Amino acid sequence: MDRTWMNFSRASNEYQNGVQSFLDFAFHNSSQDNMILCPCKKCGNIYWHYREVVYEHLIVDGFIRGYKKWIFHGECTTSGASSTINPGYPYSGYRQHVREDDMEGMMRDAFNMRSESFQSFPPNYVASDDYNIGGNTFMETRRSVPDEQPNEKAAKFYTLLGEMNEELYEGSKFSKMSFYIRLFHLKCLGGWTGNSLTMLLELLREMFPFAKIPQSCKDMKKVIKDLGLGYNKIHSCPNDCMLYWGDQRNQQSCHVCGKSRWMNRDVEDVNEDEYGPQSRRKPNKILRYFPLIPRLQRLFMSSKTAEFMTWHHDQRMDDGLLRHPADSFAWKSFDNKFPSFASDPRSVRLGLASDGFNPFKIMSTSYSTWPVVIIPYNLPPWLCIKQSSLILSMIIPGEKGLGNDIDIYLQPLIEELKQLWEGLRCMMY
Structure with a gap:
């Protein structure tokens, strides 16, 4: 199907006729309750609207940049693994007109x-299947005895x-x-x-x-x-000196400041190996850590996201403009430094962000929670910055800003990143 009309002025007859042809295609292949996902710049394939509303949005705002293959509107993907992308992905809200889930x-x-x-x-x-997360490719096949x-x-x-x-x-x-x-x-x-x-x-x-x-x-x-995709509770020193993790898992006090691990240190502990319901001690501070590896594996195991993880290599428009992190100097410099990693488009590129906020608003000004969020940059630009694509890595509680002490809490994440760099097995869709 000719799509040169998408490059014309939105006031031209060619563009307006092309929008009508797109709407005919989309409503024939992916409509639900007489609505489709709106691909305009503001809606970004997230919000559902009727035909008249989508037409108005596309004339006023235009298509989201780079949306040349209508994967959210019933067009077949280039991969033979899946015939059609679920048009409901990646909507993160709760829509009134919800279809029956698969x-x-x-x-x-x-x-x-x-x-x-x-x-x-x-x-x-x-x-x-074979797959590479770090830089090495593995293959694993397991069949059971009858x-x-x-x-x-x-x-x-x-x-x-x-x-x-x-x-x-x-x-x-x-x-x-x-x-x-x-x-x-x-x-x-x-x-x-x-x-x-x-x-x-x-x-x-x-x-x-x-x-x-x-x-x-x-x-x-x-x-x-x-x-799946739960989280781990890891005890920490209330002064942000250490984690009770790894070789220091069973310590009862901080080896830096000497602070006790427990709030009620005089209560007899009945289960110090695991922090389950039998234990009557309450730790001073708990880090909630969400393991990264299974979450990255899910992105490749799911038919809804597997193809998008190579979008930066297979479908990105490389015209010299900065449209995606893959167009940046930092990305290209990293590729030149580690060519074996860059040779496989399935290798995962990640960004990390963190900031503190007061979860109790004005009710408590002496409390700060620090979420650490990971962004998978392999995804298309309209997906990688959406809330549904962000990966929560950990939640760090506290009464003050962490400052440089945040490195104490990043230890489990860094350990997983080292494993990813070496490469690991993953079943791929």
Whole structure:
């Protein structure tokens, strides 16, 4: 399809006729409830609008820069792995007109278990592919013995698959799993507390006793936790001297300032190896760390994002203009310095940002929380800066700004980055 009209003036007949041809194509292939994702510069393929509104936006604001391949509107991708990009990605809000989610596809992406693999092989067969995150390429293939029991990963997958196939109530279009995920999504978007969600669940059980509604927020979390991507709690010195991590995991006091690890140091500890519910001690400070490696692996394992991770190499317009971090001098200088890393377009480029804020607004001026966020620069420019693409790496609590002491908390992240630089195995979509 000729798209030279996209370079014409928005006041020209050629451009306006071209917009109409785009709308005909998009509404034929990707419309939902008579709406499509608007590709204008302001909406950026995030917000859904009716045809008249999209037409007006494209005439007034124009297309988002670089959107020459209409992957959010039903156009086939260049890769044979997936025929059409889900037009709903990467919308991060909660839309009133929500279509029924592909729950099975989401779980197969999360566990890297393809439908075709399960048609021919036992449950603990794992599809294989080669992939490079750091600079080295690996290949791994695992097939099970027919009489062998499913491994832990496959067992979790089949448990979730059962939850997905179980109806919320007889005749419902929602499964238990989709109901749990939708409700938990609303909890996160609305900032509900766990107790408020539990009270809502109690009300729903009274109103709909025939539905399979969980007892509490905690019970709901138990069901969906196996989807993965959780976080680790790491104790730290309240004076930001050290982490109780690695070889220093079992220390009871800071080796720099001597401050105790625990608030209630006189209480007898019943479980010092793990900080589970049996332990009655409360640590002075806790770092929430979100492991990076499984999150990067998900980007390549998911059919929704795998192709975008090589966009900077396969689809970027290299015309000398600064449109993407790949056009910058720093990117090109790094490629010249490490040609083996740069030779594989799947090698991941990351940016890191952090800043402190007071989560309690004006209620407490002596508290500062520092999130550390990672940005995957492989993605197209309209995706890598979206909230849905940002990777939360850690949350550092405290009563003051960290300053140079932030390097203490970056230790787990740096350790993972070293592993990534050496290269690791990853199943790819």
